[in-house]
Amino acid sequence: MTKDTDILCIGSVLWDVIGRSASHMQQGSDVPGRITRLPGGVAMNIAMTLVRFGMSPTLLTAIGQDPEGHELVDSCRQLGMITDHIYRSEDLPTDRYMAVEGANGLIAAIADAHSLEAAGTKILLSLQDGSLGSEKAPFQGLVALDGNLTQQLLQDIALSSTFTLADLRVAPASPGKAERLMPFLAQSRGTLYVNLIEANILCQTEFEGSAAAAQGLLSRGAHRVLVTDGGNPATEADATDLITQTPPEVLVTRVTGAGDTFMAAHIAAEAAGENRDAALNRALLAAATYVSGETPL
Template sequence: MGGSAQDRRALVCVGDLVEDVVVWPDGATRYGTDNPARIHRARGGAAANVAVFASRVGTSARFVGRVGDDPAGAALVRELVEAGVDAKVQRHGRTGTIVVVVDGSGERTMYPDRAAAAQLNDVPDDWFSGARAVHLSAYSLTGPPLSVLRRASVIGHAEGAVLTIDASSVALIDAIGPALFRDLVGALDPTYVFANGVEADAADLRALASESTTVVVKHGVAATEIHGTRSATVPVPPADDVRDTTGAGDAFTAGFLSAVLDGADPVEATEAGHTLARQVLGNPGATLQASGRKRTAAPKRTELSGD
């Protein structure tokens, strides 16, 4: 397994690729009637977002996941390729959708229907192999994708890759159960665990910190915590135009991992994560401002139809 120095994919992201339907209400919601709003359709899915953001800042990235065998899935895969991501996708069923309602402060409420993304299974080993870093989404800790995460972890560790996982959702932690969720994450033996403060508290994720695992806990505009062989807090620079926090956590992860792959320590990587996260806060959905984009050559894509 593995590849030469020239063909090693820097970052492999395993998880969801879905369509986000982002709703910006124009004023307070009135139930039982029409509400004026601006609606934006965008690529979604935490793992896909991380791959795109990393590619935009010059990190070679691959996405591994499943989308529907439908026009929506084809469009999403095409968008990944156009963003410079090496898209390794299975095509089956229908593509997932997340409706994201964003209030005036930028906070979002999500209504996910993961559909095909929740059925990722039987992934070829070479889709994981050759990475310097492997990033996993905790959304895949349930159902068939769990075996995929475990295999990705085994291959990543065998090849000396950095392994990371994002806690993703308090609702997910509640559904799995806090203790089991923490055990599942710990069993993957990640190098870095990313969570927001509510997620970290809900599953006691700081307890995973050790000589081999660093836990990074985000608190929005408040300082980010780092727990591991070295503990630290890193202030978050102020952001002037916060309209939509969708994708900010994924941009943080992409900035953090891109910096780690360039040799940064956890504090420096956290600062890089903050910088990239700021660039999504004024846009609808998980999209970077134009100044944050760096185009890379579009790689080939691989699609597997059916089960």
């Protein structure tokens, strides 16, 4: 690990614009509710949870030098993240995510991460210039990586010697981007955090539950996986063991960021030395508490 950080969070850091209503919604619904704008993105959500667990995450992402970008970077610093290695583009605007949630869950969402995708390898310069690592001295430590990066960049990371000594933890960001994780299956690199839908997409089949999905991913070449399925049992597995636990029952009041909270809590638990059973239990509890609305946004 580097002197200043416990973990690198690589991926999307943007503004979340979330509309929430207590009503059940469907296409065409027009209902009262609340609209919030908060720092978000997969890498950001993971980093925020890691900070709550006492860790010091370093962000590797692309943020514009527009007013929204300056405000976002300031917010990241105030929340306890290390922002020294963020790529600040003069030409690209700060990314945004917009979602609508009802009492029946996520209705629709659009992720505009075009600036992150356009920045490409520029967000990784500090891992090559000696700031955080170099070709001769690769970064050693935890890395949380999200699938908002381009397919090509994720493939390069899966093959790169830059990450040879890193403990890679990878999430697809959304079912629509799940296939971007295929290089990590092909190379048997990293720990993959996916939900059942994303596991189905990666394996091009329909699994009956998280345990079957975990086994399917391992047979496809995955090194280690964690598969969640909402309020149904979740599974953590590698070639040596398979552990399944059922999350606590809670009233769901929000869903955006739940998977990121689960991943971050699991990483923090293992970083603190907890065993596999305890780490999975802690992650499920953290995610359940999050969706119930009992933790700060």
